[in-house]
């Protein structure tokens with residue numbers, strides 16, 4: 001196994017910021033996950049946002065009132081005297097209000113955390129469901145594309161665990177409102193204070209952004225080296241490589257290579273850090289100067305009586321908090337940009353649209369099918385494949401017949417079945433059902449009319465009953481029907497040996513699961529086909545792991561149960577194939593010969609050769 005280190009391609013600084021474009025769509029997703037919780041969350045955050053300025057303002061009123069009371073002639077001495085004099089009524093109200101706000105702020109904080117946790121859960125659930133639903137709509141072809149698989153994998157990973165962007169976005173909203181409320185407070189006293197504040201912050205902010213961009217660009221430029229360093233670190237100290245590193249005494253080599261790379265990195269990084277140190281010292285110094293300029297004005301105005309002592313505390317408090325808040329807002333945007341970048345994967349995935357779908361005005365699938373399916377010069381190539389999997393394929397699958405497909409590995413048998421079930425559409429030619437193109441029919445009805453069991457059927461880590469019920473999931477609660485299907489495929493014998501019978505959990509993924517042999521799994525899978533009243537039954541070699549007797553029995557059952565139905569079976573065993581009404585011999589994606597077993601054996605050709613080869617093995 002290759003050492004596991006982050007292989008994601010990084011993006012440029014500009015692209016990172018551009019990812020903020022995803023935020024509106026993200027907000028819609030949050031809203032859709034839970035309109036109620038989103039509203040409560042925003043309301044709580046908004047109330048919380050204006051609390052700091054309100055508390056500071058009441059603090060100012062308290063100080064002004066205290067100063068006024070102290071200045072009174074004959075002011076009472078102790079707190080009790082004050083209380084009895086009735087002079088401190090307004091002050092008491094203010095203090096109670098301040099206390100109430102402090103308690104309320106705590107409570108609100110907890111409310112925000114609670115709502116946030118619930119909303120996170122709702123969002124993860126709703127996104128996971130959307131990812132699953134969307135996967136069900138997409139074409140099989142998409143799943144065979146490596147780029148798409150990466151996309152799907154990353155989209156799925158986003159929906160596991162918390163989504164930090166949600167919390168970041170809400171916290172940023174709250175901080176922005178708090179900033180606005182403090183700034184409004186400053187404007188009331190003197191609009192120039194806001195200007196001074198901006199002068200104090202903007203140069204430092206620009207400087208910080210510039211150096212962040214430089215560091216980011218350096219990391220971006222050195223991606224290859226950084227990944228090599230990660231790789232060396234992994235190989236140098238991991239369980240997978242420990243054996244070889246010891247045997248070949250590679251430690252010194254790996255360490256020197258790592259040290260060499262990191263030294264170059266270090267030198268460049270130090271250069272940036274030095275310049276940052278100088279510039280930032282200057283710019284923040286400038287900021288501090290204008291901050292104290294504002295402070296000077298505030299003190300001056302207080303001394304000259306324009307401002308009260310309460311105003312002084314309010315303004316200096318506001319100034320101090322605004323500085324911290326604005327820095328937080330700026331880094332909040334930057335954090336949001338990185339998180340929003342991860343959403344690209346999710347949106348890319350959601351933007352992928354299926355090509356195989358029902359037409360606008362679909363035909364109903366005929367019941368019963370009268371003529372059957374006709375392949376007319378069908379050609380199909382898998383995505384990104386050079387070779388045609390099938391080409392110039394022409395034949396008819398007649399309604400009511402049992403057709404066997406034979407051919408060597410890679411001849412195109414499974415591909416033919418996938419085309420028949422419209423898991424893919426042909427690239428050339430067409431497939432007709434009762435004279436009309438397969439693409440004109442309702443896709444859901446078409447799939448419902450077919451029971452296909454593939455050679456690589458899924459082994460569900462669920463109960464034995466559910467493993468059969470997946471063939472017709474609506475009938476999951478219908479045990480007699482499940483039992484009948486099991487009996488028809490021979491799965492009933494497997495299930496009777498399980499400790500918990502039909503309720504037995506199979507597969508080893510979960511505790512209490514009992515694993516089955518390949519042949520036993522196949523019997524469960526084949527029962528799925530009998531769960532549906534399909535007009536067309538297809539068994540694509542799901543019997544490979546069955547012993548000869550079981551396969552014979554399975555196919556005999558299949559033949560009996562498919563009387564009057566259209567059936568296709570794929571097998572490499574001639575004992576099974578010969579039961580079919582007609583046999584198609586495929587080679588290189590085309591029909592090479594067709595006929596009954598007897599007809600095909602009578603003439604020289606691939607069928608006879610293969611048959612004799614197999615027969616020789618048993619002699």
Ligand SMILES: Nc1ncnc2c1ncn2[C@@H]1O[C@H](COP(=O)(O)OP(=O)(O)OP(=O)(O)O)[C@@H](O)[C@H]1O
Pocket residue numbers: 144382383385387388389390407408409410411412413414415416
């Ligand atoms: N998902 C895929 N992507 C690319 N090529 C594929 C894919 N599946 C099959 N092929 C190719 O298409 C050709 C036909 O494959 P197909 O699976 O239809 O053969 P088959 O006759 O069913 O073979 P087998 O007897 O081994 O099951 C082969 O050359 C195969 O390599």
